[in-house]
Amino acid sequence: MHAEFVTVMYHYVREIQNSSYPGIKGLEFEGFQRQLDYLSSRYEIISADQLIACLTGDAADFPDNACLLTFDDGYRDHFDYVLPELVKRNLSACFFPPAKPIEDHTLLDVNAIHYILAVADDVEQLSRDLLDELRTRDFSEAYLTECRDRLSEPSRYDPAEVIFFKRMLQRELPFELRSEITTSLFEKYVGKTEAEFSKGLYMTTDDLKELIREGMYVGSHTYHHFWLNAVDEETQEQEIDRSLQFLSRIGAPTRNWIMCYPYGAYNQETLEILKRKDCLLGFTTHVGNSILDPQRALQLSRFDTNDFPQ
Numbered sequence: 001m002h003a004e005f006v007t008v009m010y011h012y013v014r015e016i017q018n019s020s021y022p023g024i025k026g027l028e029f030e031g032f033q034r035q036l037d038y039l040s041s042r043y044e045i046i047s048a049d050q051l052i053a054c055l056t057g058d059a060a061d062f063p064d065n066a067c068l069l070t071f072d073d074g075y076r077d078h079f080d081y082v083l084p085e086l087v088k089r090n091l092s093a094c095f096f097p098p099a100k101p102i103e104d105h106t107l108l109d110v111n112a113i114h115y116i117l118a119v120a121d122d123v124e125q126l127s128r129d130l131l132d133e134l135r136t137r138d139f140s141e142a143y144l145t146e147c148r149d150r151l152s153e154p155s156r157y158d159p160a161e162v163i164f165f166k167r168m169l170q171r172e173l174p175f176e177l178r179s180e181i182t183t184s185l186f187e188k189y190v191g192k193t194e195a196e197f198s199k200g201l202y203m204t205t206d207d208l209k210e211l212i213r214e215g216m217y218v219g220s221h222t223y224h225h226f227w228l229n230a231v232d233e234e235t236q237e238q239e240i241d242r243s244l245q246f247l248s249r250i251g252a253p254t255r256n257w258i259m260c261y262p263y264g265a266y267n268q269e270t271l272e273i274l275k276r277k278d279c280l281l282g283f284t285t286h287v288g289n290s291i292l293d294p295q296r297a298l299q300l301s302r303f304d305t306n307d308f309p310q
């Protein structure tokens, strides 16, 4: 059995221009609607159940132009904008919420960073604030200069200054410290506590139950949303177990289930754990067609919404 299909990955989908944070980088709702028109005209949008059926047995009716829609990070956008649009069009999709932010009303550092950047009109000032925070914690000038040289490199989407800021707070600094500094900068720039902001940003468990009632698939995006390849095997297993307990609490499947790796990050240990725990499919952020071969089913590629017309 060997089938190929297209998976599209989405994050923020909302009316950005009219929102409180017009600087946030995401997909405008109208662009999303146009993209659904485009995808529906060229592909057959399939449900997670069709995909699972294909892998566990009956592949007879699997379309050769299949397309799967996936929504990462459990944003309220997915309940407010995406769900009604999918229901209207009689489409199904997969949603991957991280458990802790939803249950404990915390804010993922990666999201805090998005909003800091969305409201800061001077990124150089932001970097100076970050460096000042580090100087008060006795980091040497030599180290800070070395970081600037090594991490300031423009990407496809961001200028060098933004990349420096993101990399320092996403990977470079020790976990506890980068969380502490992110929280401090978030409160300074966005002017809200993480707890109150979290409630507006993510879906609730009731929202997720509603998604399931409407025929949507909800799968694992772990508990804390760590880079799994950066933590030890025991932590990886806890991350996965705690997300499965969360899925079971909201009534989502925990046998033949689907994993979506935060940041697309995993390693050989992750794959071994997932096999032991009845995980059937795993989505990465490698760009390309998804190849439904049982040997590679835990390492499926996806396209980003930006890879298709909007």
Ligand SMILES: [Zn+2]
Binding pocket: 072, 073, 221, 225, 261, 262, 263
């Ligand atoms: Zn994520």
